[in-house]
Amino acid sequence: MKRYLGLAYALMGYAGFLALFLYWLGFLINYGVPKGIDGNPRIPLATAALINLGLVSLFGLQHSIMARQWLKSAITKFIPEPLERSTYVVMSNLALGAVFLGWQPMGGEIWNIQDGTARTVLYALFAAGAVTVVVTSFLINHFDLFGLRQAWSYFRGVPYKPLRFTTPGPYKWVRHPLYVGWLTTLWVTPTMTAAHLAFALLFTAYILSAIRFEERDLQRAFGDVYRSYQQSVPMLVPRIKANPAQPTGQTA
Numbered sequence: 001m002k003r004y005l006g007l008a009y010a011l012m013g014y015a016g017f018l019a020l021f022l023y024w025l026g027f028l029i030n031y032g033v034p035k036g037i038d039g040n041p042r043i044p045l046a047t048a049a050l051i052n053l054g055l056v057s058l059f060g061l062q063h064s065i066m067a068r069q070w071l072k073s074a075i076t077k078f079i080p081e082p083l084e085r086s087t088y089v090v091m092s093n094l095a096l097g098a099v100f101l102g103w104q105p106m107g108g109e110i111w112n113i114q115d116g117t118a119r120t121v122l123y124a125l126f127a128a129g130a131v132t133v134v135v136t137s138f139l140i141n142h143f144d145l146f147g148l149r150q151a152w153s154y155f156r157g158v159p160y161k162p163l164r165f166t167t168p169g170p171y172k173w174v175r176h177p178l179y180v181g182w183l184t185t186l187w188v189t190p191t192m193t194a195a196h197l198a199f200a201l202l203f204t205a206y207i208l209s210a211i212r213f214e215e216r217d218l219q220r221a222f223g224d225v226y227r228s229y230q231q232s233v234p235m236l237v238p239r240i241k242a243n244p245a246q247p248t249g250q251t252a
Contacts, residue, residue, distance in 0.1 A: 002080075003155045010151030016093040017146055020100075025130055027100055028185060028196070029123070031119065038193050038235040039105035048104035049198065053103050056202040059095040064210055068089060069217070081153035085147030109192035119190040129184025132170075136177045139168040165222045169231065172237040175215075175229065179207050180236055 023033055029038030041048060065071055066088050076084050113119055134142075141163055143149045153160040170177040186200040218226045 003157065005084050006080060006086075007151050007155040007172060009083060009149050010092075013086045013089040014146050014148055017089055019091055020096050021133075023100060024096075025126075025185065027103075028189065028199075029126065034104070035100065037103065037105070037196050037199055040108040041105050042128065043104060045106055045194075048195075051102060051104050052106075052195070052198055053202065055099045056206065059092075059099050060206040060209070062095040063092055063206070064213055067210075067213065069220075070190070080154055082150040082160050084145070085150050087147075089147050103199070104195070106193070106195040106198060110192040110194065110197050112192075113190040122188055122190045125188045126130075126185055128202070129181045129188060132184065134180030134181075136170060136181060139171065140166070140178075165218075165225055165229075167233070172233065175212055175233050175235050179211065182207060183236070187247050 019040060026033035027035070029040050030038050043051075066075075072084055075087060113122065137145055141149065143152075144163055150160050170180075174180060183204060186203055189196060192200075215226075215230065219230075
């Protein structure tokens with residue numbers, strides 16, 4: 001029974017992520033969701049800014065602290081180790097859901113591109129960012145990233161085998177193409193409002209901070225192989241005329 005419950009728990013967390021990912025996209029372009037990023041301000045600007053800062057900070061703290069090994073070890077004293085990643089996903093879902101639920105519109109426009117062709121191009125680039133997130137997650141094993149592979153091993157009663165370090169596709173050109181996709185969805189928009197700009201700035205700051213912690217973990221996990229990868233492949237912006245790196249060995 002525990003194994004069935006564990007698998008159901010992991011599937012629930014994964015379904016929550018899929019729903020929130022789609023909501024993220026609709027939220028940023030104010031389309032198809034009950035509450036988008038913009039709207040008529042309901043409270044003073046300073047208060048709205050503080051609330052939004054607090055919401056994103058809460059998400060950032062949860063997302064970063066729960067990724068640290070010392071907390072992972074503590075969590076697995078109470079739940080089966082193969083479900084630790086699923087627990088991380090569930091808690092991340094709750095934190096991101098709180099951001100969407102509590103987000104406050106702030107009014108004001110930074111830019112608003114009216115040309116139809118330009119808007120179409122920007123929306124296409126936004127969609128490309130979303131596709132990049134999905135495709136690159138599958139390149140490094142999508143189901144491991146969201147805890148399903150671990151939960152499936154637990155369900156079958158077989159030991160979980162950690163992934164090797166590999167650099168498929170765009171990982172030969174930048175170390176974090178997944179984050180490139182997220183950043184694209186944040187910044188590529190035909191209409192940039194004060195609320196959208198605050199959201200983009202706060203999540204960009206979180207992503208840049210999270211990369212530093214993540215890379216320390218990858219150095220500890222893969223040692224010199226990952227250090228060599230860092231030296232030969234840029235973090236987010238590909239080098240012009242750079243030769244793709246060929247390390248052996250999977251970023252998590």
